[in-house]
Amino acid sequence: MAVNQLEDVVQRWRTTEDFKPEDHELFLNAGRTCIAQGDIGQLLDFIKEEDNQHIVRSMGSGLLPALVNEVLRKDRSPAHCQAILNQLVQICNVKELLDILLHQVENTDPNAISDSIIVLMPLIQSVLLRMSESKAPGLALALESLQKQISKLPVPYSHKQKQEDVHGLCRCCTAVLTFVQPFVQEAKNQDTNSVSTKLRAALLKFCMKSLSEPLLQVQLDREANMTEMSPLWNFATEIMAILAEIQESLPKMLFYDPLRGKEDDIEEGGCHPNESRACMAYLLFVQLIAIEVFPAVFSPVFVLQCNMEYINLLLSRKDESWILKGLDLYVKSLERVTDYSLPAELLELRPFHEVPQNLIKIMIDCPIQHLRARSLVVFQLFIEKLNGEAKHKFFRRLMKTSHHAGVESIIIKNIRNQVELCRKSAYKDGWFEGTWLISLLRDTITLPQGHETDLLHGMDRVMESLNLLRYLLIKERDISTGTWIDLCHIAESYTKLLRVCLSMSKSYYGKEFKRLREDKKIKAKEFKEASGKRSVQSLIVKNETLGSMPREAQEKVLQCALVTYDLMESLVVRIEEIIEESQK
Template sequence: MDTQEFISSVEKTLKEKPEDAINILRDPINSEVLGKCCWELIPRLSANLTEEYYIKNVNIYDCTVDLLLEIANTANPEDVFFEFIELAEKQKFFRSFINILRAIRILLMRAPQRRGTSISWCCSAIGHYLSEINLPQNSKLEGDEELILENDVQFQLVEEVYIEVLDFFSPFIEEIESGNYTVSEKHIDIYKDTLLKYLLKLFGHPLVSTYLEHSNNKSAFRRIAEKILQYIACFHIDFFSFLEYATFSSKENINLESEFNNLSLGVFYYLILVEGLYINEISHVYSNLYLFRQILWLCLTLMNSEDSRAHWKGLSLAENILKRIVEKELDFKKIDRFQSQEFVQLCSKIMIYSDSKRNRQKAVAIFTTFIRIFNPCGRYYLLLCIPEKIKEPGLIGYLSVKAKDFIAEALLRKNLEELKYFNGKCLHDLIKKFCSLENDTETDLMRYADQIVPSLNLLRYLVLRDKTNFTGIFDLIPILEKTYFSPLQKAIEISRAHYNLQKKEIHQSSGDSNQKFPTAVSVGGENLPEFSLEQKLQILNNALNMFDLIESLLTRLTECINDQS
């Protein structure tokens, strides 16, 4: 029987009598022809490995898998190894990937002398498959609630793949742990190095998007993460030694060809430092400043992800390393400015835009702590540069509050080193960031109220506290009168008139207080949806009350200025 007749016979039997097909491969008469045509038979059989085929004819699918495993057990490993690797790289259906992975492990175990160099191809195929997995997002679930996601079919499939991947690595880890190698002696180092690097990569996507926190009901993915750490511990290395590979980029570098990437290293150190896994086995010989610099790159990558669960891990890791730094310890001139700017920007975005409440809350706390660990120069620089990058009124208002706190602390201590960043031109530049109207007199005061109110409070504090004009605040008053106070008063008058007009239009549109009206009402630059008359009036009255508050603060500030003068 020639090779084509043999392949046709296998395919025909597989369709007509699936269970008998394997007997053709096991028949000693066909051993020679099987050896000659394996490279062609494998891709022909792979046509049956799709999810659609599994659904339509599971019997033929299962028998096809049996045939491939039989080939892995009997064929020359060197003849079919790359056929199976190519097959693994093409798979989309998780069951097929798992079964091909089992076949590849059989081949590796049968050819130990080649395993030292061949293992990298297998790891690469695993990494490629994991990188293609997508997990559903649900930012409404937080903390232990995320365990519910493990009932999702997609999460269960990912769990099954990870379990199979760990099973794939198991015999090789046992070999490393025992020290009894069957691989070629000259390949032992590269063999160990390859396994270690790919075990670390398993912490990246999609494990980064799973629930890994300690809880009474330990999640399946937490158990998987602990198993990976257990495997890595078998290499008896210093866990902190990988910090030197943290790359100087916040972008989510998950290049499959790179030896290390920030995403997987970030999860690795999250498990150690935040979750406390294997923390007692680490030799703490690294300075806190070194840990801060290196781990912050990993935090940036996690926080720059589009996944809220990655954000939580990045924030938690940042919180851990920030606790190691004493307030005002960092000299801004000696740290990476790009790194610091990136961190506060990403932290700010999570504070403002994240759908996750606990992420927002943690980001606010970390944001404040981060600024406070810098010396006065660093604090000033961050307060000055953040509004340039993120022009969100609420954030700028928050920075005004922080600036007021720092100035108050410096004045209380009479610390000239700190005060030099909050007087004269430095103070002027800072005030310009906080005390500005986006569209002059036409500024939407409802949108910018969170910036305006704190800025007026800051100015009033300075006027009342600095009676000797040490900070130079009174030198700025003439400028502020022209650029801020006067336009703001005019904006209040325009906004108040606009909102009063909208109230009048609503009253005139109908006498029925319970029906909905087509009259368009705009607040904060956005048209309101169809509300009842009472609801619309309540919203407009709230806006008018805000205008009254701003005007009251402005009036009080003016009085304070006049009194001091």
């Protein structure tokens, strides 16, 4: 066996500590041969022998890579390898050990990341615990290397994926918590000194990095985790607990630094502090993790104002997990605010201006249906939290800038709801009565492109506008307010232009519908040739060229358009009747 090969030189080694390069090479070759041949028990005996301790102390660290690889093989009992590893990390030079172990972490097989770092973490921890002044820098390097590898692991989303943990992210998160605990306790228990301060900085950087990766990608559900604690939920809980233990003030981290536009020095190196703080806000206010240690002295409007920066960041990304967290954080922040209390001045602040725009983008462009539906609910909740002046200004601004009929129809519907609220309750709001209402209607009840407006594309806005006019004319006629004349002028101007558009659109769509019906009578070959030449080429319906649709779909669209125009015309007739009846 390989150990026997050393017998001739062991006696010389036992009487000297001046080992030459050839001695190192001989020792490592013999040790690696023992490992490869399975003679690990005898190698362990050699390592443990008291007379050999100075030999192992000087040359043993070089065996670490081969021993770690043997443990990872799993086809032979790793007990002896693990025992040798434990012995080496307790007696060899700590700097050499840490360098070799971190090199192992950084060069981990991409297909065995979780298994490798789970084996390496206890070894690195043992080495770090032996350090004194260099402990904090060593911890910072170790955590950076470990998190770099952990961040490569796919995040499990479904409950089944989390249970199976195929790629090992859940196991790694649990293991890294065990890894940092001794250092958390040391940083917490020691008085403020240079080592303690540096430990806190290293742990703080670790926590902030963990918040951005993987916790921003993890889907968390408080109710589900109350019955079955998942590793990732536990990881989020422990990260927030560590932050609360090593930081003097969570509110300072979360609120005051962003308001001053500053970043913490400990976030150097691309740890994305705003992303981390956004996740912290989500864990606090949505999942209520660590909320029991968060002071309850901040006003709901202040909390909302601070969180808007994070909400804006989350909603500006295209990742589903980010958007969901942004929407949930927005809802929880808004729900804390009393109805009708957000003033118009807040709308001028950048996040309050940008967040609704991001919501609108999600409502319009997001390919995921449940996110579109969720964003619409949140958008409506935001509107309901504005006071009268803020609503009035927000509606006016959006009608000028949204350029989307669906969004504009939502605003017009909210105008009606606001007017109706004033009519049916003791709540009065001058911003939706009298001259302020008329002023808003002049900007709202319009056809943006005049007589060239595509009524089918703008159907939602037109129908809501007509319904609002009919409602207002009936209510104003019944209560005989001073705004009646102005309202009639707006209605007459709008319906007059709308009739022109309706006449042109019905004529054009009617001809196309008739032509499609006639084309059905033509033989298949003639129909194929004619369709390429005479199909509708320029007409756009809901951002899709009609001519690119199958002929059956074109026929349905045209038929739907004609029915829609009949509905619009019936509302126009009713509005004209109300005005005429009032003038008799």
